[in-house]
Amino acid sequence: MKKIFKFQLKDLLLSCSIYASIMLLLTITAGCVTVAFQHEDIYITVAGNGFASAIFCLAVGIGMYKEHCQMAVMNSVSRKDFFKSLLCIAVIMSLICTLIDLLLQLLNMLPVLNPVYGSDFTNNFDILKILKTFYPGFFVNQSAAVIAAAGFLMEFLIDGILFITGVLFAGIYCRIPKKYRTAYCIALPVFGCGFLPTLFVAIIGRFFYPPFIRQLINAFRSIMGIPDSNPFLGALTFAAVSIIIASICYAMLRRTEIN
Amino acid sequence: MSRIEVTDISKTFKDTNALTHVNLHFEENTIYGLLGRNGAGKTTLLNIINNRLFPDSGTVTLDGDTLTENTAALSRCFLTNENNLYPESMKVKNAFKWSQVFYPDFDIDYAGKLSKLFELPQKKKIKSLSTGYQSIFKNIVALSVNVPFVFLDEPVLGLDAYHRELFYKVLIEKYAERPFTAVISTHLIEEAANIIEQVIVIKSGQIICSKSLEELLASGYCVSGPAAQTDSYIQTKNVIGTESLGGLKTAYILGIPDPDMPAGLEISRMDLQKLFIRLTDMPESHS
Numbered sequence: 001m002k003k004i005f006k007f008q009l010k011d012l013l014l015s016c017s018i019y020a021s022i023m024l025l026l027t028i029t030a031g032c033v034t035v036a037f038q039h040e041d042i043y044i045t046v047a048g049n050g051f052a053s054a055i056f057c058l059a060v061g062i063g064m065y066k067e068h069c070q071m072a073v074m075n076s077v078s079r080k081d082f083f084k085s086l087l088c089i090a091v092i093m094s095l096i097c098t099l100i101d102l103l104l105q106l107l108n109m110l111p112v113l114n115p116v117y118g119s120d121f122t123n124n125f126d127i128l129k130i131l132k133t134f135y136p137g138f139f140v141n142q143s144a145a146v147i148a149a150a151g152f153l154m155e156f157l158i159d160g161i162l163f164i165t166g167v168l169f170a171g172i173y174c175r176i177p178k179k180y181r182t183a184y185c186i187a188l189p190v191f192g193c194g195f196l197p198t199l200f201v202a203i204i205g206r207f208f209y210p211p212f213i214r215q216l217i218n219a220f221r222s223i224m225g226i227p228d229s230n231p232f233l234g235a236l237t238f239a240a241v242s243i244i245i246a247s248i249c250y251a252m253l254r255r256t257e258i259n
Numbered sequence: 260m261s262r263i264e265v266t267d268i269s270k271t272f273k274d275t276n277a278l279t280h281v282n283l284h285f286e287e288n289t290i291y292g293l294l295g296r297n298g299a300g301k302t303t304l305l306n307i308i309n310n311r312l313f314p315d316s317g318t319v320t321l322d323g324d325t326l327t328e329n330t331a332a333l334s335r336c337f338l339t340n341e342n343n344l345y346p347e348s349m350k351v352k353n354a355f356k357w358s359q360v361f362y363p364d365f366d367i368d369y370a371g372k373l374s375k376l377f378e379l380p381q382k383k384k385i386k387s388l389s390t391g392y393q394s395i396f397k398n399i400v401a402l403s404v405n406v407p408f409v410f411l412d413e414p415v416l417g418l419d420a421y422h423r424e425l426f427y428k429v430l431i432e433k434y435a436e437r438p439f440t441a442v443i444s445t446h447l448i449e450e451a452a453n454i455i456e457q458v459i460v461i462k463s464g465q466i467i468c469s470k471s472l473e474e475l476l477a478s479g480y481c482v483s484g485p486a487a488q489t490d491s492y493i494q495t496k497n498v499i500g501t502e503s504l505g506g507l508k509t510a511y512i513l514g515i516p517d518p519d520m521p522a523g524l525e526i527s528r529m530d531l532q533k534l535f536i537r538l539t540d541m542p543e544s545h546s
Contacts, residue, residue: 074311
């Protein structure tokens with residue numbers, strides 16, 4: 001397992017360093033432009049990078065699976081050992097991306113880079129802001145350290161889920177017959193970025209609200225710990241979902257044929 | 260002595276029986292020729308042995324340990340085939356470096372030496388190499404891994420005559436210097452016949468012959484002469500094929516030649532390619 005892990009880790013570190021450099025450069029450039037031109041009322045902030053790490057994890061999961069799986073099998077590594085290595089990589093990847101995001105958040109708070117709106121301002125939807133929406137009580141009752149820890153844990157788990165989901169998408173792609181692959185590649189984004197958001201909006205706007213939806217929403221709220229304002233219950237649910245997706249990935253990987 | 264044992268392997272792709280109850284073994288330090296027509300099941304067999312495909316039934320073991328999903332046992336085997344499974348952006352020199360990580364006995368200096376000999380550009384990406392140079396690259400890796408069992412599926416695919424000859428020369432030198440088992444699957448039988456020790460012939464997913472080259476060639480002979488005389492001679496023989504050219508006829512016969520041959524008929528040794536063509540040409544009941 002060590003050999004394929006070494007190979008995967010090197011590839012991962014390369015992609016993470018490129019991603020971190022780009023994000024860092026964007027943040028610093030935006031800050032510098034704002035500082036340099038603030039007397040001319042020119043303000044630039046980097047918006048929308050709150051979930052960049054999560055999307056990056058999904059993309060890396062999709063991108064690395066096929067090549068690394070082929071490399072492993074070609075070099076006499078069993079699929080089981082490759083999967084073990086993949087799990088270690090998922091944990092490291094999530095950790096690195098969470099740390100990168102934390103670093104970017106801290107940078108954004110620097111008064112020198114954000115002189116116009118002050119350190120409190122961010123127009124990004126970061127994980128902590130989402131948590132505050134769903135678990136308002138938690139933010140009132142807990143200390144800053146616990147809140148930060150909960151935010152870190154949630155982001156770590158979300159990054160992990162998305163990485164494993166990326167692996168699952170790529171795994172399904174590799175297993176399905178070639179003639180269905182194009183349809184799969186079209187259907188996946190249409191479903192994820194078209195159908196699901198539409199369904200979500202329809203439910204929120206009550207255009208589509210069958211009787212069972214309320215029970216479903218209540219059940220979801222309960223397992224996420226929303227009524228009790230307990231994000232750690234949500235974290236536990238995320239962990240369980242990660243394990244379930246990882247198990248599906250392994251079930252697919254163990255019979256994947258390379259030729 | 261290490262030994263790979265293939266026991267009762269069957270594999271089906273949809274409605275095609277790629278392999279049917281295949282039983283054979285590979286001994287240590289021997290050069291095997293795996294011969295078969297297109298679609299006979301050679302690549303499927305090699306892929307199953309090397310854990311790339313899963314058999315529907317049967318087992319593959321190396322010294323009693325299964326080769327399926329067993330990293331320790333698999334690390335003693337190496338398969339190279341026409342498919343390029345290296346990452347898109349990987350360069351030749353990086354592939355050598357990673358081969359050294361996966362196979363600790365990989366001789367990177369020897370790989371470099373062979374690269375110079377074959378004029379393989381090490382700084383190029385593997386995907387950007389021509390078909391011939393991709394074959395050369397894979398052959399260099401295969402010859403440098405230093406594992407007991409090396410499987411070469413169509414190793415001379417896309418190689419010109421010069422590089423083919425060079426490859427066989429290097430293979431023989433390597434084999435003499437550090438013996439290993441090489442299983443060569445190829446269509447260019449005439450060229451490989453000079454280095455093969457054991458011949459395995461596969462037809463429609465079944466092993467129809469597994470013998471030493473000498474034994475196989477001694478199992479038959481060719482008779483040629485005037486058509487009428489040849490026809491009369493072969494009436495009581497086990498003929499596996501005939502060829503006619505003008506008034507002359509050549510017959511390929513299984514068995515030992517008669518000590519007293521009729522006048523006008525000439526006996527010659529059967530060559531591997533002809534025997535292969537005849538064996539794979541015969542109806543199922545004959546083979």
